[in-house]
Amino acid sequence: MAQPAHPGPDLPDLLDQLALAHDAASPPEEIAEALESMVLHPDYPCLGARSVFNRDRATVVVLERLATEASTQTLLRALTDFGRETDRAAGFASLVAVFRASEVSGEPEFEALLWRQLELLYEADSQPWDPRVSDDPDNPHFAFSVGGTAFFVVGLHPQSSRIARRTPLPTLVFNLHEQFEELRASDRFGRMRDTIRRRDAELQGSLNPMVADHGRSSEARQYSGRSVPEDWAAPASFDDEETP
Structure with missing residues (x-):
């Protein structure tokens, strides 16, 4: 039996509306509400993200520009506190960093900024x-x-080719990695993974080529959301001997 159509715009249309309505002048409360409306849309494929917002387990931090010293210091404090204070027993939790004054021209630029931001965090930590x-x-x-x-990092931005990675403003989501490991060890992991992949393919019209099972390739390939070639290497180093 066909399911009744949900009220309101389809997800791509909603994302277009949110992108037009939010910019560097948007107050933090409105930015958080925009993210919630995106994630809780019936067509949004990521069940983990939906659970985080439904259970009020998303910590949203609104910053100015991505990959700057000022944003790095604020984000470092927020992530350190989040990692130390989050109650793991209460279920999935995420820290969502939104950079309202940043503009990106496309996926390569966003990828470069994402990895530069991670390098800056590493250098300051x-x-x-x-x-x-x-x-x-x-x-x-x-x-x-x-x-x-x-953390497992998920990058989202307005120019993403994947609908599920398309946010009104450049965004980095930091998910506690240990919670992914616990989920992988549970009986429900396989079903949840397959459901997310099916929903994403239905939304996009194609499978996400960057999704890989844990242990087969580095999760770093998935961080920016860009489809990267087989010989891709992260444009960052977290080795003290290599970091300038």
Whole structure:
């Protein structure tokens, strides 16, 4: 039986409306509401993100420009506190950093800014890398670490070719990596993964070529959302001997 149509615009139309309505002058409360309306749209494919917003487990931090010293200091404090204070037993949680004064021309520029921002966080961070994950972006067991806590980073921006990665403003989502590991060890992981991939393919009209099962390739390839070639290497290093 066909499901009744949901009220309101389709997700791509909603994203276009949100992009027109939000800019560098938008107050933080409106930016957070825009993200929530996007994630809770019936067609949004990521069930984990929907759970985070439904359970009020999203910490939204509104900053100015991506990959600047000023934004880095504020974001470093927020991520350190988030990693230290978040109640893991209460379910999935994410820190969402929105850069309202940044504009990106396309996916390559956003990817470069994302990795520069991660490098700046690394350079400013006094805590050791989370020992549960690799600091080598080419390693299949890599995850970004800040404040001693490992995160899976999801980049979103207005110019993304993937609808599910298209936000009104450039955004970085920091998901606690240990929660992904716990989910992978559970019985429901396979079903949830397959459902998300099916929903994303239905929304986009094609499978996401960058989605890979854990341990087969580095998650760093997925951070920016851009479809990268097989020989891609992260434009960043988190090795003290290599970092300028």
